[in-house]
Amino acid sequence: MRSCRRLLSELKLWTSGRSKWTRGLNEGLGGSGKAFLSTSSCPKVCIVGSGPAGFYTAQHLIKARQDVEVDIYERLPVPFGLVRFGVAPDHPEVKNVINTFTQTAKHSRCSFYGNVNVGKDVTVDELQGAYHAVVLSYGAEGNRRMGVPGEDLPGVYSAKDFVGWYNGLPSCRELKPDLSCETAVILGQGNVALDVARILLSPLDILKKTDITQPALEALAESRVQKVLIVGRRGPMQVACTIKELREMVNLPGTRPEMVTADFEGVSEALKDVPRPRKRLTELLLKTALDAPGDKELERRRNAAKVWGFRFYRSPTEILADPGRSRTAGIRLAVNRLEGSGDAARAVLTGEVEDVSCGLVISSIGYKSLPIDPAVPFDSHRAVMPNSVGRVHQAPGLYCSGWLKTGPTGVIATTMNNSFDTARSLLEDMDSGALDVSPAKPGSQEVSSLLEKRGVRPVTFSDWEKIDSLETRRGDACGKPREKLLSVEEMLKVARA
Amino acid sequence: MAAAAAARSSMGLTLRFSRVIPDCRSCPLYRLKGCVDNTAGSQRRGSFDSLRTINRHLQTSICLSQAEEGSSNAEDPDDVDNGQHLRVNVVYIDRSGKRIPVKAKVGDNILYLAHKHGIDLEGACEASLACSTCHVYVNSAHLDKLPEPEEREDDMLDMAPMLQENSRLGCQIILTPDLDGIELTLPKVTRNFYVDGHVPKPH
Numbered sequence: 001m002r003s004c005r006r007l008l009s010e011l012k013l014w015t016s017g018r019s020k021w022t023r024g025l026n027e028g029l030g031g032s033g034k035a036f037l038s039t040s041s042c043p044k045v046c047i048v049g050s051g052p053a054g055f056y057t058a059q060h061l062i063k064a065r066q067d068v069e070v071d072i073y074e075r076l077p078v079p080f081g082l083v084r085f086g087v088a089p090d091h092p093e094v095k096n097v098i099n100t101f102t103q104t105a106k107h108s109r110c111s112f113y114g115n116v117n118v119g120k121d122v123t124v125d126e127l128q129g130a131y132h133a134v135v136l137s138y139g140a141e142g143n144r145r146m147g148v149p150g151e152d153l154p155g156v157y158s159a160k161d162f163v164g165w166y167n168g169l170p171s172c173r174e175l176k177p178d179l180s181c182e183t184a185v186i187l188g189q190g191n192v193a194l195d196v197a198r199i200l201l202s203p204l205d206i207l208k209k210t211d212i213t214q215p216a217l218e219a220l221a222e223s224r225v226q227k228v229l230i231v232g233r234r235g236p237m238q239v240a241c242t243i244k245e246l247r248e249m250v251n252l253p254g255t256r257p258e259m260v261t262a263d264f265e266g267v268s269e270a271l272k273d274v275p276r277p278r279k280r281l282t283e284l285l286l287k288t289a290l291d292a293p294g295d296k297e298l299e300r301r302r303n304a305a306k307v308w309g310f311r312f313y314r315s316p317t318e319i320l321a322d323p324g325r326s327r328t329a330g331i332r333l334a335v336n337r338l339e340g341s342g343d344a345a346r347a348v349l350t351g352e353v354e355d356v357s358c359g360l361v362i363s364s365i366g367y368k369s370l371p372i373d374p375a376v377p378f379d380s381h382r383a384v385m386p387n388s389v390g391r392v393h394q395a396p397g398l399y400c401s402g403w404l405k406t407g408p409t410g411v412i413a414t415t416m417n418n419s420f421d422t423a424r425s426l427l428e429d430m431d432s433g434a435l436d437v438s439p440a441k442p443g444s445q446e447v448s449s450l451l452e453k454r455g456v457r458p459v460t461f462s463d464w465e466k467i468d469s470l471e472t473r474r475g476d477a478c479g480k481p482r483e484k485l486l487s488v489e490e491m492l493k494v495a496r497a
Numbered sequence: 498m499a500a501a502a503a504a505r506s507s508m509g510l511t512l513r514f515s516r517v518i519p520d521c522r523s524c525p526l527y528r529l530k531g532c533v534d535n536t537a538g539s540q541r542r543g544s545f546d547s548l549r550t551i552n553r554h555l556q557t558s559i560c561l562s563q564a565e566e567g568s569s570n571a572e573d574p575d576d577v578d579n580g581q582h583l584r585v586n587v588v589y590i591d592r593s594g595k596r597i598p599v600k601a602k603v604g605d606n607i608l609y610l611a612h613k614h615g616i617d618l619e620g621a622c623e624a625s626l627a628c629s630t631c632h633v634y635v636n637s638a639h640l641d642k643l644p645e646p647e648e649r650e651d652d653m654l655d656m657a658p659m660l661q662e663n664s665r666l667g668c669q670i671i672l673t674p675d676l677d678g679i680e681l682t683l684p685k686v687t688r689n690f691y692v693d694g695h696v697p698k699p700h
């Protein structure tokens with residue numbers, strides 16, 4: 001009798017903490033814990049794209065409501081989007097966000113389905129049928145064209161493809177950029193342009209300890225590029241890069257800056273009332289371009305074999321070919337002047353042109369979203385999905401987040417806030433009834449059976465972990481954080497093992 | 498022991514014990530040595546002698562942060578009398594304006610303290626000065642008591658939306674006794690950053 005009562009009181013002690021504990025248990029378990037709590041009447045959300053936008057939207061939804069289940073679909077077998085394929089190899093701390101995303105993916109109410117091409121393997125319409133809401137966050141995989149003659153000559157690449165190449169994006173594997181020339185010209189002055197310049201000029205010693213791909217490392221070891229010009233159509237006060245990246249260029253070992261003094265006329269006077277971020281950035285730029293360096297820096301510059309510099313007030317008008325028209329030999333640049341000031345300043349042609357010899361041209365003038373499915377609204381002029389705070393226009397149940405929503409600018413933090421906004425809109429709609437979550441929806445069960453019929457085998461998060469583990473092990477063997485698999489075939493082989 | 502076993506089986510969870518253990522390596526507290534159990538290292542992961550220990554491990558994971566109330570962990574070592582002088586009182590003001598008082602101690606990191614108490618301060622780069630997601634406003638009485646930000650922190654702060662004179666990165670604020678009473682306000686992130694005709698921002 002007494003032992004029974006003791007048992008009961010022990011149980012009461014356990015049960016009082018149980019709700020917290022079992023919630024904790026479910027949060028802690030991976031996919032195996034799902035069936036434990038999931039019922040068919042809970043709200044089911046589908047997210048297309050597993051980059052920062054997809055994961056931050058999922059994170060916010062899961063945290064906000066205890067009953068929401070989120071499935072993330074990704075075209076590649078591997079998750080994380082631009083965190084894996086866009087962030088520069090020598091910026092590993094920026095990739096720490098992967099740990100947060102991993103926790104979200106392993107949450108009991110979240111599932112990852114890689115190797116699923118939405119728009120081809122399954123339509124958005126079918127997803128809307130299976131889920132209460134669909135959030136499109138597939139980013140911007142296209143790029144803005146310069147629209148000048150010679151753009152398709154060998155030796156001209158988009159920054160998107162160049163970055164994809166050194167970061168192991170499977171579709172950029174065959175890029176094989178020609179690095180045998182002395183001068184490279186980069187069009188655009190944002191952080192992507194600076195990343196490209198930095199990777200082109202970084203000492204091999206630094207690069208070989210990063211997760212840059214082996215083929216890129218080998219190509220860069222053979223590179224003869226000694227001078228990189230980073231060209232923008234407006235002036236020093238309109239550069240789109242940020243101070244951290246500029247500082248990295250200024251401090252890049254083995255390199256020295258070389259700029260045109262005349263480009264900076266009137267700039268320091270204009271700095272008085274400028275907001276802090278722009279002021280600090282411009283001050284660093286002025287110092288680098290104009291100030292006489294101290295003895296130590298002077299010595300360092302004298303010993304530096306490689307040169308980099310910004311060139312301002314120049315727009316590309318033509319890529320010039322060699323006599324045989326077989327490769328890039330130079331670029332023709334129109335000279336601009338500025339009308340207006342600050343962010344709103346406009347570049348206006350003066351009629352003058354200037355030719356620069358170079359063998360490598362990289363255009364870093366912006367990524368661009370593409371339509372995924374003809375049935376889904378898309379603003380092809382602005383290349384975004386028409387929306388209000390993430391709610392896609394004239395498409396109930398459809399939402400968007402990330403670059404697809406706002407255009408391809410912003411760092412991870414910007415995308416995070418943007419994704420939280422979309423999640424909030426979705427949650428508001430669930431609460432208000434604008435989104436009816438009462439009828440049960442089949443969710444991934446229906447989509448999985450559709451995919452099976454079509455011969456598509458999704459890659460689960462634990463399958464990705466096999467890839468992750470192999471890449472990390474291969475990296476360990478050569479002093480790198482990871483040695484990336486470079487083709488979808490290889491990835492799938494490892495995932496299925 | 499028997500009661501514990503009976504309780505476990507009553508919840509139908511006996512066999513799943515070993516899978517409750519989270520992978521400490523992915524938790525920022527482990528990496529920053531902010532986790533109490535980090536000192537024990539990997540041997541802890543293999544053997545748990547009480548459910549309470551497991552609960553504390555789960556509490557350190559970001560996933561669980563929303564389930565917690567404001568009070569600090571009962572197992573906190575400085576609840577013992579002679580730890581009183583290490584106590585620092587901190588107030589977080591969350592994005593809805595709600596005041597959340599928190600009992601902390603000297604040496605605590607503002608970012609991870611927030612995580613421990615379920616306050617939604619992101620730390621995307623895990624305190625490595627590579628993002629601005631832990632941006633907070635510091636109350637004027639304590640702002641000047643903080644050491645000057647290093648150049649790298651200022652560089653990242655420049656990227657934070659709604660930068661103010663009293664902006665700092667939470668991951669760089671380590672509590673000292675003279676920061677007792679410090680108040681940290683989370684910036685209200687505006688809806689709809691980009692309206693038609695937006696000006697491109699750097700990326």
